[in-house]
Amino acid sequence: MKEVKPSRKPLIFYYFVVLLVVLLFNMLVMPVMTQQSVTEVDYGKFMTMAERHQIGEVQIQDKEIYFTSKDGETVYMTGKMDDPNLVSMLRESGAKFSQQVVNDTASPLINLLSWILPFVLFIAIGQYMSKKLLEKAGGGGNAMMFGMGKSNAKIYVHSTEGISFDDVAGEDEAKENLSEIVEYLHDPTKYTEIGASMPKGILLVGPPGTGKTMLAKAVAGEASVPFFSISGSEFVEMFVGMGASKVRDLFKQAKEKSPCIVFIDEIDAIGKKRDGQLGGNDEREQTLNQLLTEMDGFEGNNGVIILAATNRPESLDPALLRPGRFDRRVPVELPDLKGREDILKVHAKKVKVADGVDYNAIARMASGASGAELANIVNEAALRAVRDGRKEVSQSDLEESIEVVIAGYEKKHAILTLEEKRIVAYHEIGHALVAACQSHSAPVQKITIVPRTSGALGYTMQVEEGNHYLMSRTELENKIATFTGGRAAEALVFDSITTGASNDIEQATKIARAMITRYGMSDEFGMVAMETVNNQYLGGDASLSCSPQTQADIDRMVVDLVSRQYDKAMTILRENREKLDQLASFLYEKETITGEEFMAILESGSEQK
Numbered sequence: 077m078k079e080v081k082p083s084r085k086p087l088i089f090y091y092f093v094v095l096l097v098v099l100l101f102n103m104l105v106m107p108v109m110t111q112q113s114v115t116e117v118d119y120g121k122f123m124t125m126a127e128r129h130q131i132g133e134v135q136i137q138d139k140e141i142y143f144t145s146k147d148g149e150t151v152y153m154t155g156k157m158d159d160p161n162l163v164s165m166l167r168e169s170g171a172k173f174s175q176q177v178v179n180d181t182a183s184p185l186i187n188l189l190s191w192i193l194p195f196v197l198f199i200a201i202g203q204y205m206s207k208k209l210l211e212k213a214g215g216g217g218n219a220m221m222f223g224m225g226k227s228n229a230k231i232y233v234h235s236t237e238g239i240s241f242d243d244v245a246g247e248d249e250a251k252e253n254l255s256e257i258v259e260y261l262h263d264p265t266k267y268t269e270i271g272a273s274m275p276k277g278i279l280l281v282g283p284p285g286t287g288k289t290m291l292a293k294a295v296a297g298e299a300s301v302p303f304f305s306i307s308g309s310e311f312v313e314m315f316v317g318m319g320a321s322k323v324r325d326l327f328k329q330a331k332e333k334s335p336c337i338v339f340i341d342e343i344d345a346i347g348k349k350r351d352g353q354l355g356g357n358d359e360r361e362q363t364l365n366q367l368l369t370e371m372d373g374f375e376g377n378n379g380v381i382i383l384a385a386t387n388r389p390e391s392l393d394p395a396l397l398r399p400g401r402f403d404r405r406v407p408v409e410l411p412d413l414k415g416r417e418d419i420l421k422v423h424a425k426k427v428k429v430a431d432g433v434d435y436n437a438i439a440r441m442a443s444g445a446s447g448a449e450l451a452n453i454v455n456e457a458a459l460r461a462v463r464d465g466r467k468e469v470s471q472s473d474l475e476e477s478i479e480v481v482i483a484g485y486e487k488k489h490a491i492l493t494l495e496e497k498r499i500v501a502y503h504e505i506g507h508a509l510v511a512a513c514q515s516h517s518a519p520v521q522k523i524t525i526v527p528r529t530s531g532a533l534g535y536t537m538q539v540e541e542g543n544h545y546l547m548s549r550t551e552l553e554n555k556i557a558t559f560t561g562g563r564a565a566e567a568l569v570f571d572s573i574t575t576g577a578s579n580d581i582e583q584a585t586k587i588a589r590a591m592i593t594r595y596g597m598s599d600e601f602g603m604v605a606m607e608t609v610n611n612q613y614l615g616g617d618a619s620l621s622c623s624p625q626t627q628a629d630i631d632r633m634v635v636d637l638v639s640r641q642y643d644k645a646m647t648i649l650r651e652n653r654e655k656l657d658q659l660a661s662f663l664y665e666k667e668t669i670t671g672e673e674f675m676a677i678l679e680s681g682s683e684q685k
């Protein structure tokens with residue numbers, strides 16, 4: 077093993093730090109420690125007090141005069157004036173002015189402390205540092221000051237007690253994909269015999285909170301191998317070159333412990349496309365280059381498997397994705413209905429749940445929720461049960477906590493005028509009624525018009541639409557009409573419109589724009605893409621890729637499309653004006669309406685006709 081002497085540089089750095097500590101201590105801490113509560117008064121008051129013989133002791137300093145009251149209890153301070161009569165005045169007042177006034181019995185001690193403490197610190201840190209440096213030098217070079225070049229990767233799971241695939245609910249495709257890795261780690265010979273080599277890197281791609289980290293841990297747990305985890309952002313340090321050295325260090329450790337799993341979370345922090353722009357991030361690029369070199373450097377079958385997670389796969393550098401590096405991509409999508417039910421059950425095991433809770437119903441309500449949100453829902457429900465002094469989590473706890481997690485807490489004391497409340501009721505019913513008249517089924521699970529902390533004035537729980545992957549043009553148009561229904565109802569009933577529809581407008585526009593620019597649903601453009609999606613997993617922004625003239629055309633068509641749907645919604649509401657009034661006043665009274673109640677009211681009238 078080669079011996080490397082710790083470099084001299086760290087010591088200079090170290091002296092510098094200690095000096096800084098001493099200075100800071102004296103400048104910042106000392107004044108605070110010695111300060112006594114001093115009342116600041118003006119010079120006039122000082123003179124008056126002197127004349128009235130109310131002064132005990134006086135200490136005259138450079139710029140200030142400190143003095144105490146006769147009983148010595150209060151300390152005053154005033155600015156020093158160029159007053160020739162000061163001394164005679166003080167003598168007349170009978171104050172003592174030879175002594176120090178500011179209480180400083182403690183001050184010699186503190187003074188001493190302020191010098192000794194840093195030295196104690198100095199020695200302690202010195203000891204620690206030299207030990208560290210020696211350790212590092214002994215470990216084979218790469219001694220860096222303050223251990224900054226060392227990777228923070230830590231062995232996370234100890235094989236058996238780790239997380240297993242059973243803890244990750246849903247995500248069956250991802251698990252199936254990864255179980256091959258587990259098999260390989262168990263028995264590599266089976267693969268090497270035939271000459272197959274495992275992918276070195278696997279990219280877990282999906283929206284936040286879907287269990288990517290959990291899956292990586294589960295692979296290590298299932299295969300009973302060590303698990304190194306580090307976040308991409310941890311590589312990026314203040315000093316250029318540190319990140320690269322961390323990468324080297326990480327891979328060195330991993331190779332020693334192989335077979336093992338190395339998990340790099342948020343890999344986009346280092347793996348972003350290198351764009352070669354001026355003032356690009358040197359440190360990040362060096363780190364990435366080092367990572368690429370390391371991945372090329374080791375053999376396919378040496379037992380180190382790198383899992384990386386990201387939710388912006390499109391921003392990754394192509395070099396990172398080429399064969400031999402992260403060449404396998406495992407999508408980890410938001411869970412479907414069955415998946416949500418399973419995730420709820422997994423997390424419900426950790427809390428006491430009453431018998432007969434219908435997880436399927438909860439999963440239906442929580443459509444679109446990620447695994448992390450579902451875990452949060454279960455926890456919120458348990459908290460609610462405790463708040464109400466119950467020992468078990470009930471169905472209604474879970475139902476309420478969905479609304480809490482998705483829309484925020486109820487604002488119990490929100491000040492909504494009665495008029496506003498009426499408008500909100502009409503607005504929400506407007507959406508629901510338009511939806512119901514188009515689909516002929518219950519459009520919502522529930523609508524409440526209790527304001528939420530998220531800022532929503534009402535909350536609509538959508539019906540789970542089941543798993544369907546295609547949307548027809550008519551469905552999309554109906555959706556837009558539904559979004560415009562809220563505003564249409566306001567306009568129809570109150571003849572005035574409010575700001576409450578801003579979110580609806582945004583959503584409707586998004587759909588309309590996508591129909592024209594991406595789904596080829598306009599008569600004019602046909603199947604030409606005018607937009608590309610950037611962040612599929614983080615909201616899905618799109619960027620236009622067409623000429624300015626076309627952009628203007630698109631804008632016009634979007635306006636046309638949305639306003640056509642608005643007219644349609646308006647017609648529906650006009651034709652069902654009676655129902656609209658009935659439903660809105662029901663919601664206004666009760667503040668909550670369920671899907672069944674909604675349909676009951678909607679259908680009651682039509683039977684009479």
Ligand code: ADP
Pocket residue numbers: 243244245246247283284285286287288289290291385419422446447448449451
């Ligand atoms: P990601 O890495 O995808 O952002 P995590 O793996 O960190 O998400 O998940 C965060 C938390 O959400 C986990 O600790 C777990 O409690 C919960 N969770 C997410 N997905 C699942 C799942 N499929 N099954 C069970 N729990 C999950």
Ligand code: ZN
Pocket residue numbers: 503504507562563576577580
């Ligand atoms: Zn609305």
